Amino acid sequence: MTAAGSLVLPTDDDTRALGRTLGRSLRAGDLVVLTGDLGAGKTTLTQGLAEGLGVRGPITSPTFVIARIHPSLVGGPALVHVDAYRLGGEAELDDLDLDALLEESVTVVEWGHGLAEHLAEDLLEVVLERSGSEEGDQQARLVTLRGVGGRWRDLPDLAPEIG
Template structure:
């Protein structure tokens, strides 16, 4: 783990570790939070979101919403719902606006995969995660690097650097 002005950088060696990171991240999230996930195909965005959903205690299963664009997973124990969006197939900000995500943004945790360049318009305060796979051709030997960066006053002072020690 390392931290600098660009954010906190973590290494995630397995799918289970990505889910563990999601569960730990859920402990920092609250209704109204926007999480923007960016990264290569197969980098672990949905896997991390599965852990996040588990940590938030929402109804699952969490699967990639690529073809339905967005899924709402209600909270099971009084916590916020998880709105899981896949912006990969969206043609631009206008199509993201058509989803009316701002209608549920304040009472849910909203996660937007492939959201870089689109989802920033939803909220000034957001948590951005960039996931990258290692260059190894062996799928079982690929370490993922996750860069976490809080944007806006909501994330000032939130101990993102502690996520690597969970």
């Protein structure tokens, strides 16, 4: 079963706000797969997710370390933040032993499309695309949320939190 919805986010702050709202609805065992080109806002969204979860930061792209674990500051699940950009395939992702952490944490995999879906039956895929023209240093993003499995049968209503 899948559910889907899209939003336009005019600024980085709006992208973080979406992440905060979504982060408040995440729980241990959730897998979030982020897809989008370089600069599309995957790490910006993850910063908001981390704020919503109440985990220790700072949240930066784990491109060179591949994965970081951010423990909770509020008694909730840890955030496991993975950047699969440099991984050569599903086997290299499996070498990270994410499945050992999956049940007790929230796992976010940037560049995970086509690599991370096998980690859980239920997952939330977030596709970020640049949209429209740039204003200053900001560019609007089109964000599509696609829930897979019973956990995401109904996507949270996120639109009122943005803007």
